[in-house]
Amino acid sequence: MALHKILKIVALLLSIAGVIFLAMIIAKGDEAVVATGEGVDGFLYIAYITLAIVIVFVLFFVLKGIFSGNIKNTLMSVGAFLLIVVISYVLADANPMTMQDGEMLSASGSKWVGAGLYAFYILAVLAIGSMVFSGIKKVTK
Structure with missing residues (x-):
């Protein structure tokens, strides 16, 4: 207190x-x-x-x-998240590009931006899928 x-x-x-x-x-x-x-x-x-x-x-x-x-479940969740980040990084392209203000975005920066987008998409699909699955499971009970 x-x-x-x-x-x-x-x-x-x-x-x-x-x-x-x-x-x-x-x-x-x-x-x-x-x-x-x-x-x-x-x-x-x-x-x-x-x-x-x-x-x-x-x-x-x-x-x-x-x-x-339960530290085991926590470490498994962190590991799953890191796996998603690694998969996203592997899927991302590394193309340097010119931004709106005329500066160049490096290949590494481009790859990390793409990895962030892919990670977001994967996590969004998993979240929506888990909501749909739990809703269907609740309706069937």
């Missing part, structure tokens, strides 16, 4: 600091902020601190859940 109160206080302090920095940015005006970027640093630091706190807590509770639960 003490951790909950501490987190509420930290969240309140970060919120107040964020509002103060936002007010400072608004007070400077659009032209000054766009021209110099003045006042944005504090706002970004609040965002970085919040992101760091969230990442630390997510990692802590994920690792706690992994080691308190």
Whole structure:
């Protein structure tokens, strides 16, 4: 219960600091902020601190859940995901291409973008298939 109160206080302090920095940015005006970027640093630091706190807590509770639960099933799920990523990477093409802004996307970058798309498609098909399968299984019972 003490951790909950501490987190509420930290969240309140970060919120107040964020509002103060936002007010400072608004007070400077659009032209000054766009021209110099003045006042944005504090706002970004609040965002970085919040992101760091969230990442630390997510990692802590994920690792706690992994080691308190069935680690075999967790490792099998992670392995299946890595297998999908490897299959996606093998299926992807490595064609360098020109992007809209005129810069070149390397062959490696192109391959990773393609692998991400293939992984998304495979995972989407598996998710839809599992929903359909569970729906059919529920109807037949």
